[in-house]
Amino acid sequence: MKIKQTAGRQHHAGPLTYVLLGLAALVSLFPLYWNLVAASHTGERVVEAPAPLLPGPHLLDNLTFAWNQVDMGEALVNTTVVAGLVAASTVLFSTLAGFAFAKLPFRGRNVLLALVVATMTIPPQLSVIPLYRIITDLGWVDQLQSVVLPSLVAAFGVFFMRQYLLEALPVELVEAARVDGAHSLRVIWHVVFPVARPAMAVLGMLVFVQAWNDFFWPFIALTPDGNPTLQVALAGLGSGNHTINQAIVLTGALISTVPLLLVFALLGKHIVGGITSGAVKS
Amino acid sequence: MATSVRAANDGTSPPDPPAPPSPPPAAARRTGGWRSRLYRWDLKATPYAFVAPFFLCFAAFGLFPLIYTGWLSLHRVELGGEAQWRGFDNYTGLWDSDFFWNALANTFTIGVISTVPQLLMALGLAHLLNYRLRGRGFLRVAVLAPYATSIAAATLVFAQLFNSDYGLINTVLGLVGFDPVDWESSKWPAQIAISVIVIWRWTGYNALIYLAAMQAVPQELYEAASLDGASRWRQFVSVTIPSIRPTILFTVVVSTIGATQLFGEPMLYGGSLGVSGGSGNQFQTLSLLMYEKGWVTGALGQASAIAWVMLLILLLIGGVRLLVARLNRETT
Numbered sequence: 001m002k003i004k005q006t007a008g009r010q011h012h013a014g015p016l017t018y019v020l021l022g023l024a025a026l027v028s029l030f031p032l033y034w035n036l037v038a039a040s041h042t043g044e045r046v047v048e049a050p051a052p053l054l055p056g057p058h059l060l061d062n063l064t065f066a067w068n069q070v071d072m073g074e075a076l077v078n079t080t081v082v083a084g085l086v087a088a089s090t091v092l093f094s095t096l097a098g099f100a101f102a103k104l105p106f107r108g109r110n111v112l113l114a115l116v117v118a119t120m121t122i123p124p125q126l127s128v129i130p131l132y133r134i135i136t137d138l139g140w141v142d143q144l145q146s147v148v149l150p151s152l153v154a155a156f157g158v159f160f161m162r163q164y165l166l167e168a169l170p171v172e173l174v175e176a177a178r179v180d181g182a183h184s185l186r187v188i189w190h191v192v193f194p195v196a197r198p199a200m201a202v203l204g205m206l207v208f209v210q211a212w213n214d215f216f217w218p219f220i221a222l223t224p225d226g227n228p229t230l231q232v233a234l235a236g237l238g239s240g241n242h243t244i245n246q247a248i249v250l251t252g253a254l255i256s257t258v259p260l261l262l263v264f265a266l267l268g269k270h271i272v273g274g275i276t277s278g279a280v281k282s
Numbered sequence: 283m284a285t286s287v288r289a290a291n292d293g294t295s296p297p298d299p300p301a302p303p304s305p306p307p308a309a310a311r312r313t314g315g316w317r318s319r320l321y322r323w324d325l326k327a328t329p330y331a332f333v334a335p336f337f338l339c340f341a342a343f344g345l346f347p348l349i350y351t352g353w354l355s356l357h358r359v360e361l362g363g364e365a366q367w368r369g370f371d372n373y374t375g376l377w378d379s380d381f382f383w384n385a386l387a388n389t390f391t392i393g394v395i396s397t398v399p400q401l402l403m404a405l406g407l408a409h410l411l412n413y414r415l416r417g418r419g420f421l422r423v424a425v426l427a428p429y430a431t432s433i434a435a436a437t438l439v440f441a442q443l444f445n446s447d448y449g450l451i452n453t454v455l456g457l458v459g460f461d462p463v464d465w466e467s468s469k470w471p472a473q474i475a476i477s478v479i480v481i482w483r484w485t486g487y488n489a490l491i492y493l494a495a496m497q498a499v500p501q502e503l504y505e506a507a508s509l510d511g512a513s514r515w516r517q518f519v520s521v522t523i524p525s526i527r528p529t530i531l532f533t534v535v536v537s538t539i540g541a542t543q544l545f546g547e548p549m550l551y552g553g554s555l556g557v558s559g560g561s562g563n564q565f566q567t568l569s570l571l572m573y574e575k576g577w578v579t580g581a582l583g584q585a586s587a588i589a590w591v592m593l594l595i596l597l598l599i600g601g602v603r604l605l606v607a608r609l610n611r612e613t614t
Binding site: 018158 | 321325326328329331333339340343344347350351411413414415419423424425426428431432433435436439443447448450453482486514542545546549550554572573586588592597
């Protein structure tokens with residue numbers, strides 16, 4: 001005989017659930033913790049068995065070295081500039097396009113929207129060879145615009161904003177503004193932006209993370225010794241271009257990770273919400 | 283919402299928005315005809331202006347390079363050199379190349395080893411996170427932390443953990459009585475290690491997507507199932523899984539697309555041998571082979587052909603996805 005049970009999501013978690021979830025959290029966080037540990041030892045210690053498990057005294061030395069000798073500072077500034085520009089422009093253009101797709105009737109709307117979604121499956125590998133030829137001709141290798149320009153707007157962002165505005169923005173609001181004689185820019189500024197602000201913030205964070213961590217095209221367009229982003233600088237460290245010890249390599253990894261982890265620690269809840277709301281509807 | 287009270291319309295309602303129930307003609311104040319013409323033009327042109335940035339950007343940085351890559355794939359081109367027409371030579375060359383088949387096989391096996399456990403574990407994790415929990419905000423952010431870690435940083439850390447001589451993973455295996463594993467130059471251990479990096483970065487992300495879908499499952503379904511005496515496991519299998527099937531399909535497609543393009547993890551995991559995917563190409567993926575052809579060998583035509591093969595594979599996956607979605611709709 002079964003006793004009537006309440007529905008799945010209302011069950012209180014048993015001890016086994018906590019053990020398993022604790023394990024999942026441990027596996028998720030341990031590599032990040034160990035990154036910190038490795039960055040606080042000397043290069044000789046890191047490659048000695050058994051590997052260190054507790055932080056050592058050399059974090060500051062390693063940070064100073066990575067900052068001055070490998071120029072992680074420059075890479076950090078470059079990455080912030082690139083991710084900031086890409087996020088700002090993607091949010092702006094995605095909101096405009098998402099609004100048009102959600103609330104403005106126009107000829108060809110459905111076909112164009114399907115096209116937007118279809119472009120999401122085209123991998124960057126299909127464009128890097130011509131783009132590399134172009135930036136070589138323009139002398140843009142190692143120039144930040146060569147990684148910013150191709151990322152000014154993203155299909156994912158357009159779709160994300162369209163899904164949000166479809167439900168969040170009552171069409172009457174737009175029409176009321178229209179009847180008052182507001183032109184489109186006014187509608188955008190006074191009606192669409194205020195309603196879209198929460199989704200714009202989430203999209204901005206998601207795109208910022210993505211641009212911060214982007215690897216393939218920056219790795220081709222920028223060089224580790226020239227004007228790299230963090231990921232490109234890390235690739236240079238990791239592929240042994242420099243005769244640099246593993247502690248410094250992992251200090252570089254730490255510098256590239258900590259800013260985003262701080263953002264996650266502060267805004268994690270909103271990002272969690274953003275990821276779930278964006279994906280489920282599609 | 284603060285909108286202006288300025289009336290510029292000539293009284294005929296705005297033509298485009300889907301007929302608002304009797305637009306108030308009150309706002310009519312005769313201001314010059316040019317204004318109303320401007321207004322109507324604004325309504326017509328604005329949607330196109332708003333979607334234009336995306337399509338311009340896509341045309342310049344997506345479509346044009348895609349076609350150009352197709353053109354290059356039919357030529358013999360060296361970095362900075364002139365193109366010579368070659369027809370389908372680059373493609374038949376791939377067909378005859380062991381490196382290509384090796385890379386295709388590696389992309390496939392790493393794709394399977396990284397995607398299948400990742401999505402299964404994500405399902406389980408989402409199920410656990412769906413219980414009423416203490417500290418669930420922390421747990422959610424904790425499992426998402428790997429997603430915030432870049433490919434480069436994660437790979438460099440895991441390369442140390444997997445090091446055959448001093449890595450922590452072999453140390454732990456030794457404690458449990460296993461012989462040290464050669465995680466770099468043996469084929470399957472290396473592919474598993476690379477897959478572990480992918481799994482680590484994406485499991486939490488997928489779990490949160492599943493979690494959101496699970497929370498949207500109507501409560502009544504569970505109530506009905508438990509009235510029928512279904513155990514929790516039974517409820518998970520016959521209520522939860524079918525209800526979130528579209529979401530599962532979505533994550534399968536996204537992960538498959540990601541696996542097809544895999545580049546950074548094997549590249550950096552291999553250190554100085556990364557581009558060739560290890561000393562014996564044991565983990566060279568299609569993307570790595572393309573990069574090697576294009577930027578190490580300088581054979582842009584061949585690299586372009588590999589890129590187009592990848593596109594064809596993704597189109598095939600897209601086709602299968604549509605087919606599965608249609609079958610799904612018919613059975614439900």
